[in-house]
Amino acid sequence: MPIDFDQIIDRTTSSSLKYDFRKVYFGTEDVIPLWVADMDFATPEAVTHALQQRASHPIYGYTLYPESLFTVMQDWFKNRHNWSIERNSILMCPGVVPSMHAAIEALSKPDDIVIVQPPIYQPFFSAVTETGRKLVENPLKLEQGEYYVDFEHLEQCAASGAKLLLLCSPHNPVGRVWQRDELEGILDIARRYQMTIISDEIHADLIYPTYKHIPLATLTDDVSIVTAVSPSKTFNIAGLGLSCLIVNDRQHRKLIQKVFDSGHISASNPFSITAFEAAYRGGEMWLDELMVYLDETRKKVIELIELNPPEITIVDSQGTYLLWLDCRAMGLTDEELKQFFIYKAKVGLNPGISYGKAGSGFMRMNIAAPRKTVLEACQRIIRAYVDGHG
Ligand SMILES: Cc1ncc(COP(=O)(O)O)c(C=O)c1O
CATH class of the missing domain: 3.90.1150.10 (Aspartate Aminotransferase, domain 1)
Incomplete structure (x- = not known):
């Protein structure tokens, strides 16, 4: 039907x-x-059915992330995005925005420069300012009705000592799906200035015909990339709150985990876990x-x-x-x-x-x-x- x-x-x-x-x-x-x-x-329906089944079990106590949740998520990214994600690179978090805050806390110090590319989803700004970091803007260029990265300016921002770049891929609000050469250009700058990229890919599955989302982390193994993904936008389960960070640098992963642990923000609930798994399995x-x-x-x-x-x-x-x-x-x-x-x-x-x-x-x-x-x-x-x- x-x-x-x-x-x-x-x-x-x-x-x-x-x-x-x-x-x-x-x-x-x-x-x-x-x-x-x-x-x-x-x-x-796969999600509502799984939630109803879970709700019919009358105990809603503390819940572990089952291994099946990681497997189904890894399969999804392999099949849809040709991305092989290592199990131990995944950190769970109730939401992308809190995970971005945690990653900024973990990977930079107060007053460090963090670059954002406006126009941009508002919490990108607040994640930088509320963590006491210095916000530097690298506005996108609008040319003939399409937005582009201003690479010359991005390089200047990076050269001024920026620690982090918050990338939005695909981009909210302008709807750009970044192409390979654009992502390579960003990686090239990050590599030369030793900048870590936090790549928010929450909209990765919502791509129109003829375009293709390329997970940034698939293009490099020598730049530190922290990717945020979630089935929340894809399957309309944002209210349940669950997302993952995929962190390719072991040391950085430990630092982020430490922030998660100190704020007790990696715990989740049985319904978000159920919906997450059912969505990637059956959606x-x-x-x-x-x-x-x-x-x-x-x-x-x-x-x-x-x-x-x-x-x-x-x-x-x-x-x-x-x-x-x-x-x-x-x-x-x-x-x-x-x-x-x-x-x-x-x-x-x-x-x-x-x-x-x-x-x-x-x-x-x-x-x-x-x-x-x-x-x-x-x-x-x-x-x-x-x-x-x-
Ligand atoms: C780019 C982007 N990141 C993060 C979020 C929110 O994510 P979460 O609800 O998991 O914090 C949104 C929601 O609109 C978004 O557009």
Whole structure:
């Protein structure tokens, strides 16, 4: 049976951040929420079934990570990404963001330079500043509608003594899937300046046809790479919280483990373990169908929006279920842009400015919802635009 991604599921009864936080985040509940990065689709049946089975055992005590969890995860990365992950290089953690904090703590000292590449998912900034490290920005370059790494500037940042680079691959919010030559270029700089790369690959499985995600760690054995992965975005289980770090340098692995141990942050719960394993074991077909559905939605959104308000163009996403809308030609301030989407269009998007100054004039749209909902949001944007120009 094909999976019904068109099914509308009421999330307002489930304390969902995306729906039940609207009043706080947007100041009104009257917006179609296409913001925070989870999906409005039911998770694969393999996952819900496994969770129901686990729930039927009435004891929810402290739980170990079973060996089968590592095996299934290793198989997934071997089969989908041609990456052979060594068992002892894997560290478990309840989430990618906490693991990134831990890796920064472990592999750098206060005031060390950490590079980020804005526009970028906000916690990249806070992971650096909240750990007392020095934030250095290497903004991406936007050329002819596509984002690129500014290598010359990255080299200058590295040469200034940077300890770490936080890479987002694929990139949230701009949707770039980095190509081999780009990743090699980044590795080359890291190698020459002895910089460790923390590569957040949480969106690795969400790739559109003709693009291919290359795990950074598969391209090197002489640069220290800390890769964060998780089935949370892939299978819509982010609320359960579980992820892994894959650390290729033994010493660095020990240092990160020490931070995990000192903060007691590697412990997990029986439901996240169950969902993690079931997703990687039984979610493959679901994911393939999901990507076909998202790809179709992505194309329809681009067609609709770009045909109508010519002042909004879309940076075509190569991966992730996020679209990056370039609204700079509307000539609005960031505050006015926010107001336009909330109060005129009644659509709840993430303001680009929250991804750093480089995001000024942009908005991020999450298209992982039934197509009817996403297209209704697009129609609202178009109507609001036309009304404003009528
Ligand atoms: C690039 C990136 N990293 C990390 C996260 C959050 O990961 P976690 O919930 O595991 O902390 C997100 C969520 O949107 C993300 O887009």
